[in-house]
Amino acid sequence: xxxxxxxxxxxxxxxxxxxxxxxxxxxxxxxxxxxxxxxxxxxxxxxxxxxxxxxxxxxxxxxxxxxxxxxxxxxxxxxxxxxxxxxxxxxxxxxxxxxxxxxxxxxxxxxxxxxxxxxxxxxxxxxxxxxxxxxxxxxxxxxxxxxxxxxxxxxxxxxxxxxxxxxxxxxxxxxxxxxxxxxxxxxxxxxxxxxxxxxxxxxxxxxxxxxxxxxxxxxxxx
Amino acid sequence: xxxxxxxxxxxxxxxxxxxxxxxxxxxxxxxxxxxxxxxxxxxxxxxxxxxxxxxxxxxxxxxxxxxxxxxxxxxxxxxxxxxxxxxxxxxxxxxxxxxxxxxxxxxxxxxxxxxxxxxxxxxxx
Numbered sequence: 001x002x003x004x005x006x007x008x009x010x011x012x013x014x015x016x017x018x019x020x021x022x023x024x025x026x027x028x029x030x031x032x033x034x035x036x037x038x039x040x041x042x043x044x045x046x047x048x049x050x051x052x053x054x055x056x057x058x059x060x061x062x063x064x065x066x067x068x069x070x071x072x073x074x075x076x077x078x079x080x081x082x083x084x085x086x087x088x089x090x091x092x093x094x095x096x097x098x099x100x101x102x103x104x105x106x107x108x109x110x111x112x113x114x115x116x117x118x119x120x121x122x123x124x125x126x127x128x129x130x131x132x133x134x135x136x137x138x139x140x141x142x143x144x145x146x147x148x149x150x151x152x153x154x155x156x157x158x159x160x161x162x163x164x165x166x167x168x169x170x171x172x173x174x175x176x177x178x179x180x181x182x183x184x185x186x187x188x189x190x191x192x193x194x195x196x197x198x199x200x201x202x203x204x205x206x207x208x209x210x211x212x213x214x215x216x217x218x219x220x221x222x
Numbered sequence: 223x224x225x226x227x228x229x230x231x232x233x234x235x236x237x238x239x240x241x242x243x244x245x246x247x248x249x250x251x252x253x254x255x256x257x258x259x260x261x262x263x264x265x266x267x268x269x270x271x272x273x274x275x276x277x278x279x280x281x282x283x284x285x286x287x288x289x290x291x292x293x294x295x296x297x298x299x300x301x302x303x304x305x306x307x308x309x310x311x312x313x314x315x316x317x318x319x320x321x322x323x324x325x326x327x328x329x330x331x332x333x334x335x336x337x338x339x340x341x342x343x344x345x346x347x
Contacts, residue, residue: 029279032306032327037241043331044244057244064237104234104281 008196011178012130015193016079019133026101027075031068038064074098078133080125088217089118091125092153095132099140107145108162115154121217127197128217131205134190135160135213141183142166142211156203156217166210175207226252227342230271232262232288233304234280238327242275245331249338259283263291266299273342275325277304278312286312289319300345302337 041057049057074094092114103110121128139149139162147163167175167182174180176195181188194215195205202218229251231242239255246253254269256262259282266274274292278285285303292299303316303324313324322341325334 029306033235033238036327036329037237040241040245040331040334044248047331053244060237060240067237100281101279104279104284107284109282 008193011189012127012193012197014187015134015189016126016130018187019130019137019190020078022102022137023075023078023098023133026099026105027071029101030071034064034068034071037061038068077125078129083122083124086121086123086125086128088121088128088156088158089114089153091128092118092132092151092158095129095136096151099133099136103140103149106140106143108140108143109148110151111148112151113153115152117155118153119156119217121156121201123201123217127201131194131197131215132158134194135205135215138190138213139164141186158215158217159208159212160215161212164211167207168210172207176205226250227273228252228254228269228271229273229275229338230254230256230262230265230269231275232256232259232280232285233275233277234258235277238277238304245334246338249335251338259285259288259291262288263295266292266295272300272345273322273338274299274301275304275338276301278316279306284312286315286319289316289321293319298345300341302341 038061041061045054045057074097077094078098092112096110096112136149136151139160142164143149143162144164149160149162152159171180171182176191178192179188191205191213198205198215198217204216206214208214229246231239231246231253232255233239233242234257236257239257243253243255254265254271256265259280262274262276265271276285276288283291289301292301297320300322302322303313304327305313305324306327316324322345323337325337
């Protein structure tokens, strides 16, 4: 593969497409869970129910419609390209919500701790989301079935570690190289793109020990 | 007085449980629910349902694992899997564990009720 022809920007774009593709599956799953009651309540109303039930079902339909709107909004925000003030804890919750079904399907458990007062950062929402999503996906794919992933956020730092075998000493210095991967089916660009994006914000992405990735964001502007 | 047929619905999504409660009760069946695999196993022992509607994708114990646990306890209890996107491989696995069928999450109320009635007619004979 002609690696040199891939600029950092192309790697980020490719990573965004891969992550969005993975998310599309779980979004579809989630959307079906929301749509099932919407179409179902309509069918129940059409079949004839009391006015009390009808009112209740309309409220449920409205609630489900709002949930669907929120879901799609979160998905769209994942690619939002404008610079803004980002509430980091809100962004983390949003990403975890998008990945909830992917985590369940992958048979891993997520334990999160967001320290009070997790910071605000100025940056591109879609970029910060992609940094976090790529590191999270890396942990999900590295974790054995039944394993756990731990996410801890404090200030502008987010650490994610997993129960996988971890990165060996021999491969540690290659882990951020584009197209380097030890996982079957992985292209090996997610961490590269995340490092590039974090670095572009004046932050960093480092591997601590064998399993823990630490994203450090920074208030510095692009 | 004739005893009501009891249906246990296992799904981690509250809006799905709320909706299926309406569907189940509209047919005159008794509804109970569980939001996790562990809770489902407790409810099965406690309430002895006539039918279990079981979601495939759940955090913790997933539908397939719950099904295996059910089969360790009861080889005949009718179980219908609730399926959504990306679960076809698990359904193939579930078929080997004597499920009574599946209801896609995009199914209409009519289709879902028809499946439930067919399964109950066979199992309650």
